[in-house]
Amino acid sequence: MNGMVLDFERIDKNSLSLVGGKGANLGEMTQAGLPVPSGFCVTTEAYSAFIGQSAEMAGYFRQLDLVREDQLQEIASLGSAIREHLISLPIPEYIRSAIADGLRRSGKERAYAVRSSATAEDLPTASFAGQQDTYLNVCGEEQLMLAIRKCWASLFTDRAISYRAKNRFDHRAVLLSVVVQQMVFPEVSGIMFTADPISGHRGTLTIDASFGLGEALVSGLVSADLYQVRSGELISKKIARKKLAIFGLPEGGTITRELAPEEQERQALGDPQIMELAALGEKIKRHYGSDQDIEWCFAEGRFYIVQSRPITSLYPLAHVSAPPGESPHLLISFGHQQMMTDAIKPMGLSLLRTMFPFGKSTVRAESKYTVTAGGRMFIDITPLLSLKLARILFPKLVSGIDEMIGSGVAEFVQRDSFVRHLPRVPGLKEQVAGFAGRILLRGARNLLFAPVSKGHPTVNAYIEASARQGKSRLSGVTGPERVARIQEQIGALLRMMFLELMPYPLSGILSSRIIRALSDRWLGEPDIVHVLNKSLPGNVTSEMGLIIGDLADIARPYPQVIELIRSSEPKLFRQRLRQVEGGDAFGLAWDRLMEKYGMRSPGEIDVTRPRWRDDPGTLLPSIESHLRSMQPGEHRSKFAQGAEEAEAAERDVLARLRAQPLGWLKARLMSRGIRVFRGMMGLREHPKYLMMQHFGMIREALCDEGRLLAESGVLKDAEDVFYLSLDELLQLTRGERPAGLEHLLDQRKQEFERYRTLTPPRLMTSEGEIVTGRRKQQDAPEGALLGTPVSAGVVEGIARVVLRPEEAKLSKGEIMIAPFTDPGWTPLFHSAVGLVMEVGGLMTHGAVVAREYGLPAVVGIDRATELIRDGDRIRLDGTRGYVLVLERNGKQP
Incomplete structure (x- = not known):
């Protein structure tokens, strides 16, 4: 035996570089005493020596470096050429001899399965499963040598090349070992997942089983029985009709046969066998310390494990501290509520957790009702749902934020297993009633009695005072004192915002419900509120959009300014304005915008993201789109037109009501409702605006602390501060540097890059189960994509x-x-004629602004950015809530 071939008994998890993920797993399981068919691995050293004899591979690798994942034709041509070349190469004699020795030790007369095992395969963060080929029932030395060459060549299949290009793996760095494993000719085989791969539930072990070799199941030739085991009990069985099975032939190779009718619907595994296999799966999971995707087979009265790899498709688990026997906790995505579902760096998450006002031991602490998973924050709503009234009202409340979240919560709280074991929180009812009651009472007062004209001045004055006080507290201090003040400032912010600001937009929301109900009862027109919603006065976000439109108009007469707007170097934009004609006029307007809105940015709830004042690159394309799509002054005239339409609708409604019996009273009630609605709904964006004022100043302070720590050598880079929590930053500024800090930061950076590729669920449980709601029945054409209607109107484009x-x-x-x-x-809203979003609800930002701008809008269409292609012609129905693709880039769908 030499470095070219290793038997399973000499392989463990530390052998990854020599035998790849699959080979290391087989060796590891063999060492652990699991029932693995014996065999050996042809190592990556043998692969390197094999391709090293080729004079052409260096050129092929250079071509691979230039290929993108979506260049399918180029990938197919290049991959075919490489495979043909490698299969034609002879295996060097010393490698061939080592393989022959391994075959003799394992049993020359036996049949073998020959599989590839890549060094980047079956890892916790990436699975190359199915990227290379497998050869079954290989008999004799010559068949084995050919199968090994084919395995080496299969590192360059089209799908393997594309996968590496997509995930940015260096084609030279991914080496290939070949697993040569004794064939077991099973009566039954299949796949076992130690967690449910569909729902994500970590406590549900799932088994797929069919007759014969597992290749029929893996390749999709047959349906499999599905068994599910939870907490030691067989909870579900679905027996499939299994028409075909693949069997091995004595002379080598395989054959696909049709099963006898009486066999096709027979349960593949008996109940005792299912439980035995499940126990084996749990043992493998415990050994690896993570959930596993396991290939197994059953032959001659015993189970064999053919392979085990981590399940990489599961969304990361949120770790919730809960006593044994308590209900699984229900977690709601904070990002879906805030219309920003991207991954957030650790400092951003720490700031949000500190800001959440409930479940805190001190104002500076992170809330115990918040958890993180996959780079996102989730709120644990389980304690709240212990209140019966909350189980009724909360789903209705969050439906305005996201219909599917509301539906999912409503369905989940009906589960008896959830309600029966809910935690009891002493004094919670009184705390909720006291907090919510204060907001509701003030909202009701504003609705019924308060002068509407005082709403905007009062809210604006509060925002100015809060921002001024926050800036003052953070100025003149550094180090631990500044970090502690950041914690105090952000820790108190949300509670005060709720109490001081939310009653104003709340009165607008309440008035919209009253307007809808009264106009439906008295006029039979509940949707009149959509017209009244247009061009609301004083909306700080809408005003920002109008000012940006003004900027585009200022730029129009100056070609050099327009050229700078389109420049590829946005960070130099303000500096270069001074050098071009019209730059001074545009620069003054730009500075006014930055003074009021420079702390904003896309994804602004993540404090680690650059603001507009840091990097105008996210704002300039919007101005450029405005220049292309709008006429001078068109944005202002559209807004004025919307206001006129709302005023005309108000006059029409009141006139029609006055003509009815008791019309003076009806008109008076409706007039109050409309005044409150038009006067207060424009304040809906003000709390978020204040939050971003504080986020802007806190970001500057954090960047400054990062710079100081980098200058003192504590951090490698100033932006490393964003991969710490607030408490960790506090310790660093006190001079308490933990061991392994650089390794910790590198690990978090790698995790963040992986988290960016994940799609977070709206709802999940502490057991990892993804909870999905059901959409209401909708009147929509066949083939339409269904969502939530949030802004009325129909548009094609x-x-x-x-x-x-x-x-x-x-x-x-x-x-x-x-x-x-x-x-x-x-x-961007001024440049569009309609809006479709993957997340959101009736009261989320995009929906509110779309209604103000009079844009038809539909939200909550999962994977809309994938299902609708750029350039498709579509019909958007914001009244009924659907999108229909009419033409695919000029062709019928």
């Missing part, structure tokens, strides 16, 4: 998919398709 505002290229008459929108996206 070209779809423009916008994943990031800085990449936006909206033109006249286009409908914006976005994953989400927050206030940092608002500048």
